[in-house]
Amino acid sequence: MNRNSNVYTVIYATVLTVLVAIMLTVAALGLAPQQKANSDNEKKQQILSSISSVLGKDVTFENAADIWSELDMDNNMCVVNTKGEELKGIDAFEIVAKQQFKAGVVKDEATLPLFKAIVNGKTYYIMALYGAGLWDAVWGYLSVESDCSTIAGASFDHASETAGLGAKIKDDPSFAASFIGKHVFQGENFAPVQVLKQGKSAANGADQVDAITGATKTSDCVSIIINNSLTGYKAYLLALRNTPCESAQAAECAACDSTQIVEPVNKAE
Amino acid sequence: MAAEKKPGVFTGPLWTNNPVVVQVLGICSALAVTTQMKPALVMGISLTCVLAFANVIISLLRNTIPNRIRIIVQLVVVAALVILVNQILKAYAFEVSKQLSVYVGLIITNCILMGRLEAFALGNKPWPSLLDGLGNGLGYAIILFVVATFREFFGSGTLFGIDVIARFVNESGYDGYQNCGIFVMPTSALILLGCIIWYLRSKNPDLQDK
Numbered sequence: 039m040n041r042n043s044n045v046y047t048v049i050y051a052t053v054l055t056v057l058v059a060i061m062l063t064v065a066a067l068g069l070a071p072q073q074k075a076n077s078d079n080e081k082k083q084q085i086l087s088s089i090s091s092v093l094g095k096d097v098t099f100e101n102a103a104d105i106w107s108e109l110d111m112d113n114n115m116c117v118v119n120t121k122g123e124e125l126k127g128i129d130a131f132e133i134v135a136k137q138q139f140k141a142g143v144v145k146d147e148a149t150l151p152l153f154k155a156i157v158n159g160k161t162y163y164i165m166a167l168y169g170a171g172l173w174d175a176v177w178g179y180l181s182v183e184s185d186c187s188t189i190a191g192a193s194f195d196h197a198s199e200t201a202g203l204g205a206k207i208k209d210d211p212s213f214a215a216s217f218i219g220k221h222v223f224q225g226e227n228f229a230p231v232q233v234l235k236q237g238k239s240a241a242n243g244a245d246q247v248d249a250i251t252g253a254t255k256t257s258d259c260v261s262i263i264i265n266n267s268l269t270g271y272k273a274y275l276l277a278l279r280n281t282p283c284e285s286a287q288a289a290e291c292a293a294c295d296s297t298q299i300v301e302p303v304n305k306a307e
Numbered sequence: 308m309a310a311e312k313k314p315g316v317f318t319g320p321l322w323t324n325n326p327v328v329v330q331v332l333g334i335c336s337a338l339a340v341t342t343q344m345k346p347a348l349v350m351g352i353s354l355t356c357v358l359a360f361a362n363v364i365i366s367l368l369r370n371t372i373p374n375r376i377r378i379i380v381q382l383v384v385v386a387a388l389v390i391l392v393n394q395i396l397k398a399y400a401f402e403v404s405k406q407l408s409v410y411v412g413l414i415i416t417n418c419i420l421m422g423r424l425e426a427f428a429l430g431n432k433p434w435p436s437l438l439d440g441l442g443n444g445l446g447y448a449i450i451l452f453v454v455a456t457f458r459e460f461f462g463s464g465t466l467f468g469i470d471v472i473a474r475f476v477n478e479s480g481y482d483g484y485q486n487c488g489i490f491v492m493p494t495s496a497l498i499l500l501g502c503i504i505w506y507l508r509s510k511n512p513d514l515q516d517k
Contacts, residue, residue: 041371041372041373041374042373042374042375046373047373047375047376050371050372050373050376050380051373051376051379051380054380054383055383058383058384058387061387061391062387062390062391065390065391065394065395066394069394069395069397069398072398072399073394073397073398073401076397076398076401077401079401080401080405099401099402201342201491201492202488202491202492
């Protein structure tokens with residue numbers, strides 16, 4: 039057969055393409071469950087990393103699933119909107135943070151995931167952060183204690199910040215750790231912690247953590263991301279702060295039950 | 308190159324005819340994935356697998372491939388294999404696949420692959436093609452591994468993620484040690500590659516420009 043004829047070339051290309059397509063489809067479908075499990079596990083690791091100091095141990099890719107089920111996180115998450123209401127019928131874990139933001143600001147109709155971890159009888163609220171870094175997306179999780187203001191920890195990840203500089207938001211554990219003990223509210227004012235160069239101070243009296251040396255832009259972005267992301271949770275956090283836990287929709291809010299004893303103590307502070 | 312005997316087909320690319328430091332192919336990924344040893348190793352293994360399989364497949368098909376679309380056929384075979392490798396890594400070596408990120412996909416555009424398929428597999432039987440693929444893949448892997456060893460040791464003070472320098476420093480009680488930041492940046496990979504090429508050429512008079 040003439041290998042250079044048009045007919046041969048077209049048939050050859052068609053057969054090859056179909057064969058390759060079938061092979062790849064089978065592979066993709068076959069491996070999909072395992073891949074989904076991996077990315078779910080990574081998400082659990084990131085969420086739990088924001089309370090790693092409370093847990094007293096590092097959350098790794100390997101132990102994330104165990105800690106997750108230990109804390110019964112599957113039954114301790116809810117979805118809130120920007121008006122501060124809890125929403126029904128949405129799986130908080132499956133929410134894609136990216137879709138809730140437009141141009142770095144929380145959409146009005148956004149549905150935001152809120153994870154409640156109960157460790158040693160204390161409740162920690164874990165909120166999702168998302169926004170633009172210097173080069174690409176930066177996201178993470180921030181946890182607050184039951185007073186809805188004191189930060190218990192944070193975890194960050196990024197798509198492509200500069201290795202050794204901006205990438206330190208993830209690679210240098212001391213950066214995330216520096217958020218511990220800072221506040222989201224100053225008195226009654228919403229003033230989330232800011233990331234600032236040493237020597238500078240926030241105009242609105244917010245707490246501050248030191249920016250990463252040589253990564254001023256990424257640090258600024260983290261500051262903006264925290265402010266913008268928490269703005270979406272602001273109404274919910276305020277409602278939670280101003281509602282004595284007993285009268286809160288305790289049935290709805292599984293986490294409240296176990297905090298009834300702890301909550302008044304924190305309120306008194 | 309066409310006159311090479313069988314042993315040379317495999318051992319040649321490992322050192323004297325190394326694809327990275329002699330033919331200077333595949334530099335892009337050599338700079339990008341060598342900050343740590345583990346991704347460098349996985350990248351080396353991945354490329355070796357893809358290259359060996361692609362070489363064999365193209366060699367088997369060599370008498371049927373229409374001449375006018377041979378490059379496209381090579382590309383399809385390589386792309387299919389790379390996607391397969393990427394999917395497998397995502398399923399069974401998730402963290403490594405994250406570190407390698409786009410570079411696994413970029414194996415498709417690695418010059419070593421198209422170079423070997425076009426220059427060797429199209430004109431040789433499957434067995435020598437397999438050896439050629441393995442040889443070139445491992446030649447690439449060795450260089451990546453050597454560069455990554457230096458970069459991880461001096462840049463992060465670790466080997467395979469194990470804290471080597473910090474441990475030593477802690478024992479000796481000296482706490483002023485700083486890792487050398489430039490080894491984390493791609494610049495250092497270029498400098499290290501340059502040093503390897505320098506060494507190789509000084510040992511091999513054949514390679515020196517007349």
